[in-house]
Amino acid sequence: MLFNSLIIHLDCRMSQSRCKIRQMEKNKSFSNQEIAKILEKVAAAYEILDKDRFRIAAYERASVSIQHATSEVKDIWDDDKLDDIPGIGKSIASYLDELFRTGKVRHFEELFKKIPPSVFIFLDIPGVGPKTAYTLAEKLNIREEKNAIARLKTAAQKGKIEEIENFGEKSELDILNGISVLEKGELKTKRMLLFYADALADEIIDYLKKSNEVIRADPLGSLRRKVATVGDIDISVCTNNPQKAIEYFLNYKKIKEVISRGEESLVRVVLFSGQQVDLRFSTPEKYGSMLQYFTGSKQHNILLREFALKKDLSLSEYGIKTVKNLKTCPELVEGLKIKNFKDEENFYNFLGLEWIPPELREGTEEIKTSLNGKLPKLIELKEIKGDLHLHSNFNLEPSHDLGQSSVGEMLIQAGSLNYEYLGFSEHNPSVSNHSEREIYDLIMRKKEFIEQEYYSTKNKDYERGIKLPKQVLNSLEIDIKPNGNLAVDEKCLNILDYAIASVHSSFNQKREKMTDRVLKGLSHPKIKILGHPTGRLLLEREGYELDWDKIFDFCLKNNKFLEINSWPNRLDLPDTKVKEAVKYGVKLVINSDSHHVNQMAYLQYGVSVARRGWAEKKDIINSLSFEGLSDILL
Ligand SMILES: [Zn+2]
Ligand SMILES: [Zn+2]
Structure with missing residues (x-):
């Protein structure tokens, strides 16, 4: 559960008085949300100005990373640890340094001057991206921030938008709908990603466990059931002295406001980060x-x-307790007393059931299955023997993002996770910028590089007693183009041990076309895995539609595997589809899709998804030893 390095987990290692000073200063400094917004603006400006995609992606990633940070970035800067935040490279770190020191970033200001201010306002409208926002501002001559949305709405109502080249009646209607969503304030979803909620709850639970009054503490609700997105954070606390435990909790430094402590057993607070937390004692x-x-x-x-x-x-x-007929439950006869339970196992057993793991408690067939003693033995994190989807920083000159950590760093991390094998699957070199020959050379160079790195890391670290995985595999994550063709040719595929195929563009294709596209992409013998199969982004974008019967059938017959991508805002396959796949007999692979060593711990969330989908060890191919895996993958 603990993954301190995963996101920014810094204790307020300061004395009480310094903490207070920090809070007074807070008004002047930038909150994480404000910083994320600035970086998002930079990404948008770069996109409008047609800067290279790497840079745009870097700022987008940094923005998301900061939005989901559990500590204030300002505090991390204070501790000189900006480099520890996944997604923050050297140049962004130096701009943030300038921001905290001087209150602004000269480079950003220059950049923003090139874009009409209204553009950044339009970006708040759902469905409106940077280029659209820019065109609207230019063509409708709405350049000022003031009343920008109102003026845009009027223009739309007058049919001015559909007159713009490449816009039509449909886009005009979409924009009007977007504005009305924005006006109603429905946009701000209150749910958060599982990994973020998990990190917040972990911190609170760690804090609680430091008190002598607290015997144990557990997450409750959707967080304990590991649902992909979580509303409020609920935590239970076991204590012999609720009053003292409550008092201890109220000293938690991240509490901004106590909403209620009316009932003896419930305390409700809001944290500085804005989340509501309920504690039950x-x-x-x-x-x-x-x-x-x-x-x-x-x-x-x-x-x-x-x-x-x-x-x-x-x-x-x-x-x-008994309702009426005392005969059925002699244990409860005496005085109609309520029977208490120290633990859940006894609670379920008392009802004649096996204990049901929280991930299965969704009101489907879990009670019936438990009654028959047939609950699955769900896959566990410790059974995972390797990760087959990692992006190192080896520069393959891809059209998507590069990783941030080196091959050597990732190998060492894999060793510490006790992995037997590791597969490097960077994005393919961009097709538009390279000839076939260049693409081949790049992929060849990567293969050689991984091998060299493996041996040199092994030799270097042998003396230090670091254990590396026994096998390192050379793979790629290859784009499935809109027509179903792969982004690299036969010759390149032959260099690889196995490959992952993923959809990274044209998400709007109709179900039938998308299904054909995916099946065509999967059909090459080297392609073994369909990466993030639905393309969904949690809280952001629905996945595309596929004919799942066809996909399952194809995978089963052709020895292809569906990925459970553990990236916090993907968790894709979704749990419901995992369950269907398991029923169908389709095998799955749980990957982290890490771009940084600290993200390799994300894999635990993929395991949660698998568990919610009733998957056992036999359903997950990367729970196999290398021998077993190589039989089906290589
Ligand atoms: Zn991908
Ligand atoms: Zn990837």
Whole structure:
């Protein structure tokens, strides 16, 4: 659960008084959201000015990284640790340094001067990207910030947008709809990515466990069930002395405001980062029932209540009691007392069920399956033996993003994770900028480079006692072009041990066309894995549609594997599709898609997705030893 380095996890290692000074200063400094916004503006400006895609992607990535940071970037800068933030390279770090020192960045200011201010306002409209925003500003002559949205709306209502070249009635309508969403304020979704919620909860739980009053603490609700996005953070606390435990918690330094502590057992606060956190306190005798009750899901608990009712039992957060017929439950006869539960296992066992892992509690067939003693033995992180989708910083001159960490760094990290094998699958060299010969040479050079790095790292680190994975594999993540062709040719494919094919463009194709495209892409014998199969981006973009029966069928017959991509805003395949794939017998691979060594820990979220999809070890190919894997992959 702990992955301190994954995102910016810095303790406020300062004395109380310094903390206070810091808070006073806070008004003057930049919040993470403000910094993220500035970087987003830079990316947009670069895009409008047609700068190279690397630079645009670098700023977009940095912006997302900062949005999801759990510590203030300003604090990290104070500690001279900007380099530790994944996604922040040297040049962005130096601009942030300038921002914190002087309150502005000269280079950014110059850049923004080239773009009408209204453009950055238009970017808040859902569906409007930088180029569209720029065209609207220029063609409609709306350049000022003031009333920009209102003026745009009027122009749309008057049919002025559809008159612009390449815009039509449809885009005009889309923009009007976007404006109305913006005006209603429906845009700000309150949900957050699982990994972000997990990190926040981990910090709080770590803090709680430092108190002698706290026996244990656990996440509750969708966070404990590992749902891809989480609303508020709920945590349960087991203590013999709720009052003292509550007081201890209220000293937590990240609490901005206490919303309520009315009930003895519930405390609700808001953190400086804006999240609401509910803590529920319980004594050990009742802790199991409370944990069960507040883990949910609602649907699971409804079904469980119906199931219990058939045995004349009623369930609550305090335990189980009889409803009427005392004969069915002699244990509860005496005085109609409520039966408490220290742990969940006994709670479920009392009902005649096996304990149901939280990830399965979604109100589907888990109760029935548990009753029959047939619950799956879900895959666990410790069973994963390697990661087959990593982007090192070896420069293949791709059209998408490069990794940030070196091959050697990633190998060492893999060793510390006890991996047996590691597959480097950088993006293919960009097709538009290279000849076939150049593409071949680049891929060849990478193959040789990985091998050299492996041996030199091995020799260097042998003396230091660092254990590297036994096998390093040479792969690529290859674009499936809109027509289904792969972005590299036969000769290049032959250099690889295996390859991943992914859709990175033209997401709007119709289901049938997209299905054909994907199947065509997968059909080459070297392509073994379909990367992030739906293309969804959580809280941002729905995936494209595929004919899943066709895809499953093809994978099964042709020995192809669907990826569970663990990247926090992908988690793709989604859990529901994992479940279907498992039923179908299609094998899956859980990959991190890391671009930085610190991101290799993301793989745990892919494992959560697999578990929510009822997947066992036998369903996941990278739980195989290298021998078993090479039989089916190489
Ligand atoms: Zn990709
Ligand atoms: Zn990738």
